[in-house]
Amino acid sequence: xxxxxxxxxxxxxxxxxxxxxxxxxxxxxxxxxxxxxxxxxxxxxxxxxxxxxxxxxxxxxxxxxxxxxxxxxxxxxxxxxxxxxxxxxxxxxxxxxxxxxxxxxxxxxxxxxxxxxxxxxxxxxxxxxxxxxxxxxxxxxxxxxxxxxxxxxxxxxxxxxxxxxxxxxxxxxxxxxxxxxxxxxxxxxxxxxxxxxxxxxxxxxxxxxxxxxxxxxxxxxxxxxxxxxxxxxxxxxxxxxxxxxxxxxxxxxxxxxxxxxxxxxx
Numbered sequence: 001x002x003x004x005x006x007x008x009x010x011x012x013x014x015x016x017x018x019x020x021x022x023x024x025x026x027x028x029x030x031x032x033x034x035x036x037x038x039x040x041x042x043x044x045x046x047x048x049x050x051x052x053x054x055x056x057x058x059x060x061x062x063x064x065x066x067x068x069x070x071x072x073x074x075x076x077x078x079x080x081x082x083x084x085x086x087x088x089x090x091x092x093x094x095x096x097x098x099x100x101x102x103x104x105x106x107x108x109x110x111x112x113x114x115x116x117x118x119x120x121x122x123x124x125x126x127x128x129x130x131x132x133x134x135x136x137x138x139x140x141x142x143x144x145x146x147x148x149x150x151x152x153x154x155x156x157x158x159x160x161x162x163x164x165x166x167x168x169x170x171x172x173x174x175x176x177x178x179x180x181x182x183x184x185x186x187x188x189x190x191x192x193x194x195x196x197x198x199x200x201x202x203x204x205x206x207x208x209x210x211x212x213x214x215x216x217x218x219x220x221x222x223x224x225x226x227x228x229x230x231x232x233x234x235x236x237x238x239x240x241x242x243x244x245x246x247x248x249x250x251x252x253x254x255x256x257x258x259x260x261x262x263x264x265x266x
Contacts, residue, residue: 036149
């Protein structure tokens with residue numbers, strides 16, 4: 001079902017963007033992991049005491065007593081959520097809606113390649129990009145942590161954590177892909193594909209602050225990714241990741257079906 005020529009062409013287009021995001025992640029991951037030492041943690045905890053609302057909003061908490069706990073507090077509340085999300089938004093729109101809006105998609109579907117093959121190929125490019133980005137982040141974290149703090153990072157916990165992160169990012173990619181298939185104009189695809197994840201993240205930030213805003217967490221899908229719960233082995237955190245993964249599959253399937261039936265002449 002995947003057209004190899006189209007897949008390779010689109011993956012080549014993804015490469016530059018992947019390299020940019022990989023460089024950004026390399027910088028942040030290397031810097032933040034290197035900050036894991038008692039003196040620096042005390043300084044960060046002091047920042048938390050001074051600005052608890054700001055730190056909590058981006059998922060940062062005080063009192064981490066292990067390397068994986070430190071990474072959860074300072075990488076999985078913002079860095080590893082937002083940058084892969086931005087990649088999914090940009091690439092998701094560019095693979096379908098951008099072609100449709102410019103009229104290039106009509107030319108592509110007029111070729112001997114079947115329409116379903118085209119949309120599945122584009123979806124495969126998006127999923128491949130997300131997999132590569134999260135896979136790179138996982139390998140980077142493991143290498144940096146073991147270079148600076150040998151033996152302190154549990155590889156199994158890191159793997160479980162990033163599988164949960166992958167489920168979240170695939171869910172976000174599902175929103176972007178479905179929006180791209182649903183709308184023929186880029187402005188609407190971006191409005192929904194970027195607007196929904198961005199709004200949900202802002203709501204999650206408000207929920208993280210706590211107090212009266214805490215109940216907002218029940219209306220944002222980011223709550224389903226419970227990094228601390230995954231590390232602790234909580235069944236609820238595992239269930240949340242499964243829900244995200246199932247949701248991603250449903251949106252991917254819906255996007256494929258919508259595009260396959262879509263009138264591109266409208």
